Every structure is written in C-alpha cells, then in structure tokens.
Amino acid sequence: MTLWVGVLLASALVYSWKLLGHLIPERFVRNPSIRSLAALLTVAMLAGLVGIQTFVSAEGVTLDARAAALVVAAVLFYLRVPFIFVVIAAAAVASLLRMWL
Amino acid sequence: MPSEAQSVRAISFGVGFATGLYGISFGALSVAAGLDFWQTMALSLLMFSGGSQFAFVGVIATGAGVVPAVLSAWLLGVRNGFYAIRLAPVMSLSGILKPVGAQLTIDESNAVSLSQEPDLPKQRQGFWLTGIFVFLFWNLATAAGALLGSAIGNPADWGLDAAAGAAFLGLIWPRLKESKLLLLAVVSAFSAVLLSAFLPAGIPVLLTAGVAVIFWIIELLGKSK
Numbered sequence: 001m002t003l004w005v006g007v008l009l010a011s012a013l014v015y016s017w018k019l020l021g022h023l024i025p026e027r028f029v030r031n032p033s034i035r036s037l038a039a040l041l042t043v044a045m046l047a048g049l050v051g052i053q054t055f056v057s058a059e060g061v062t063l064d065a066r067a068a069a070l071v072v073a074a075v076l077f078y079l080r081v082p083f084i085f086v087v088i089a090a091a092a093v094a095s096l097l098r099m100w101l
Numbered sequence: 102m103p104s105e106a107q108s109v110r111a112i113s114f115g116v117g118f119a120t121g122l123y124g125i126s127f128g129a130l131s132v133a134a135g136l137d138f139w140q141t142m143a144l145s146l147l148m149f150s151g152g153s154q155f156a157f158v159g160v161i162a163t164g165a166g167v168v169p170a171v172l173s174a175w176l177l178g179v180r181n182g183f184y185a186i187r188l189a190p191v192m193s194l195s196g197i198l199k200p201v202g203a204q205l206t207i208d209e210s211n212a213v214s215l216s217q218e219p220d221l222p223k224q225r226q227g228f229w230l231t232g233i234f235v236f237l238f239w240n241l242a243t244a245a246g247a248l249l250g251s252a253i254g255n256p257a258d259w260g261l262d263a264a265a266g267a268a269f270l271g272l273i274w275p276r277l278k279e280s281k282l283l284l285l286a287v288v289s290a291f292s293a294v295l296l297s298a299f300l301p302a303g304i305p306v307l308l309t310a311g312v313a314v315i316f317w318i319i320e321l322l323g324k325s326k
Contacts, residue, residue, distance in 0.1 A: 006167035007140050010157055011147035013171065014178035018150075018203040021185020022194060030190055033321060038187030040313040040320075042215055043282050044289040045180050046208060046273045048309035049152070051290030053266035056297040066263040073267035077274045084115035090267030091122060094260030 065097035109217060109227050116209050117234025119268040120151070121242040126256030127154055128246020134162035138247050145243040149236065150207055151265075153177045156302055179307060184211035191224050205232025212272035285316050 001009075028034065054070045055061055069090040076086040124145070131141040136158060144154045153174040160170040185206045191214060194202045210232040217223035246253070256262060277283045289309040296305035 001167040001171070003136065003140060003161070003167060006171050007136075007143050007157075008147070010153070010171040010174040011144065013175040014148045014150050014153045014181070015204065017175075017178045017182035018185050018206045019200065021182040021206065022189050022192075022199055022203050024186055024189065026190060033317075035187065035190070036320065037313065037317045038183060039215065039218075040282075040285060040317050041180075041183045041310055042187060042211055043273055043276055043285055044309040044313035044316075045183070045306055046212055046269050047286035047289040048293035048306045049208065050266050050269045050273070050286075051294040052297055052306060053262070053269065055294045061294055061298050065260070066266060069260065069263035070266050070270065073270055077271055082115065083112055083268075083271050084118055086271060087115065087119035087122065087264050087267050091260035091264040094263035095258060096260075098258060098260070 065094040065101070068097055069094040109213075109223050110230060112213055112216070113227060113230035113234050116213055116231050116268065116272070117238040119264055119271075120209055120235045121238030122261050122264045123151065123268070124239040124242030125246040125249075125253070126261045127151065127158075127239075128243040128248075129250040129253060129256050130155070130162070130246075131158040131243075132247045132250040134158040136161065138244075141243060141247045142240070145240045148174065148178075149204060149239070150174075150178050150181055151239070152180075152208070152306065159302060173302070176304070176307065180208075180310070181206050183310070184208070187211065188214060188228060191221065192228060202228075202232075205229070205236060207232070207235065208269070209235050209272065212269075216272065216275045281316070281320075285313065288312055 050070070054066045055063065057064070072093045073086050073090040076089055081089075127145070128141055131144065131154075132138070136144075141158075144157060148154055148157070156173040156177050157170045160173050161167070185203065188202075188206060188211060192202055205228070210228045213227040213231040214224045217227045246256070253259065273286060277286055289312045292312055293305040293309050296308055300308075
C-alpha cells in the first residue's frame with residue numbers, strides 16, 4: 001500500500017465512525033440511560049487523553065515538565081482564569097522548565 | 102443572556118487556538134515522519150481527528166509500514182463515533198448538515214457542547230463554533246508546522262505538547278464538580294497511563310470506555326433499587 005492510499009483510506013475509515021454515530025436511529029439514542037452512557041464515555045476518554053498527553057511519551061510512562069504544566073493549569077482553572085490564558089501558561093511552564101532543567 | 106452566549110464564543114475560540122498550538126507540532130512531526138506537505142495536509146483536512154493523525158504519523162515514523170498506520174488511526178477514531186451518538190439527538194442534523202457535522206465531530210466540539218448542558222441552543226452553538234474554529238486553526242497550524250518543521254526545531258521546546266493536556270483538562274473541568282464524574286475522570290486517567298506501559302498507543306484511551314461502562318452499570322443498578 002502506498003503512503004497516499006494509506007492516507008486516503010485511513011481518512012475514510014475515521015470519517016465512517018463519525019458518520020455512523022450520527023446515522024444510528026434517534027429512538028435508540030433518545031433513551032436517557034444511553035445518553036447517560038455517552039456522557040460518561042466522553043468524560044472517561046477525555047480524562048484518559050489528559051493522562052496520556054501528560055504522563056506518556058515515546059519511551060513509556062514518564063514524569064516530566066508536562067506534569068508541572070498540568071498542575072499549573074489545574075490551579076488556574078480553579079481560579080477561573082480564562083481558558084486561552086491557561087493553555088498559554090501551560091505551554092510556557094513546560095517550555096521554561098525544559099530550558100532550565 | 103449575551104454575556105453567557107459570548108462565553109461560548111470565547112471558549113470555542115480558545116479551544117480552537119489551543120488546538121492550533123498543538124497542530125503546529127502535528128505538522129512538524131508528520132513531515133519529520135516522512136510524509137510530504139500535501140499528505141500532511143490531507144490528514145488534517147480529511148481525517149481531521151488529532152488522535153488518529155498522531156497515531157498514523159507515529160506508526161509511519163517507527164517504520165512499521167502503512168497498514169498498521171491505517172489500522173491504528175481507524176481504531177483511535179472510534180471514540181468520535183461515541184461522541185456522534187451523544188451529539189445526534191442534541192444537534193438533530195439533516196440534509197447536507199449531517200455529513201458536514203459528522204466531519205466536525207471530534208473531542209473538542211463534543212466537549213464544548215457537553216460543557217453547555219442542559220442549554221440546547223448553547224450546546225449546538227458550542228459544537229458548531231468549536232468545530233469550525235478547530236478546523237481552521239488546526240489546518241492553518243498544520244500547514245505552518247509542516248513548512249516550518251525544521252525551523253521551529255522540537256515542538257516540545259516550546260511546550261506545545263503540554264498545551265494539549267491543559268486544553269483537555271479545561272474541557273472536562275466543569276463536569277468535575279460532580280463527585281461521581283471526578284472519580285470517573287481520575288480512574289480513567291490513571292488506567293490509561295498505567296495501560297500505556299503495556300499496550301500500543303491508542304488502545305489505552307479506548308479501554309477507558311470500559312471504565313465508563315462500569316460506572317454506567319453501577320448507576321443503573323443504583324436506580325433500579
């Protein structure tokens with residue numbers, strides 16, 4: 001398989017999940033317990049992504065500047081600092097720590 | 102309330118911008134993995150799902166070949182299907198808006214929409230604005246990253262990798278006031294990190310779906326009593 005075929009095939013496959021979810025009959029997804037499951041799935045998977053983005057690297061599980069950035073982000077979110085400033089602060093913390101350490 | 106409607110706009114813009122920062126590292130990493138400029142752009146325009154895109158170029162970079170790259174991207178994309186199931190009754194899309202909305206169904210648009218529950222118009226506004234902002238910033242940033250790849254050096258030096266974790270934390274933050282969801286988030290994050298020590302990239306995030314199902318069953322059992 002050439003790289004181009006792979007790029008296009010994988011894109012189509014990823015899109016098929018997105019479309020499939022929107023095509024499932026409404027009477028099925030209107031069920032309150034199914035909606036509750038969908039909300040739980042979202043929180044679980046996004047939290048999983050937070051963990052992986054912060055503590056996993058190509059070498060495996062690691063504790064590095066990203067962990068400090070996440071702690072700073074959590075404190076700033078707690079203090080109700082606007083989203084965009086928190087994200088910039090997180091990047092700055094990680095960047096400065098890597099420069100100094 | 103205009104001030105609250107504005108805050109949906111501000112959140113959507115902020116999420117789009119943060120994702121853009123992350124997109125620069127995607128563009129740079131993709132070119133470093135051996136994809137050319139247009140292959141990199143095709144992934145951001147057509148696949149448009151960060152996790153799947155990073156998995157695709159990550160596997161290519163290891164030299165494992167195109168077929169494992171396609172399979173990893175496909176597997177990782179399944180969570181967008183779960184998001185779409187949640188969004189379908191909220192958005193009630195029809196006609197051309199259905200395939201367009203489907204393409205914008207990603208972590209960020211779903212999360213901003215979820216953060217506006219139970220207000221239906223704001224959930225819809227959050228989905229569309231975030232989807233569109235992320236699409237614009239993600240693709241512009243991918244192009245910049247692919248072109249500047251060698252010039253910016255290692256994206257991690259700029260802390261661009263840390264921006265993503267902070268952004269995802271911000272998206273679930275409003276939900277964490279509920280102690281059950283806070284517990285779910287902690288258990289999911291912990292399991293995903295732990296499983297990453299043993300399993301290939303992409304699989305641990307999918308397995309957090311199992312954690313959600315366990316919490317769901319406990320919730321159902323609690324209600325039936």
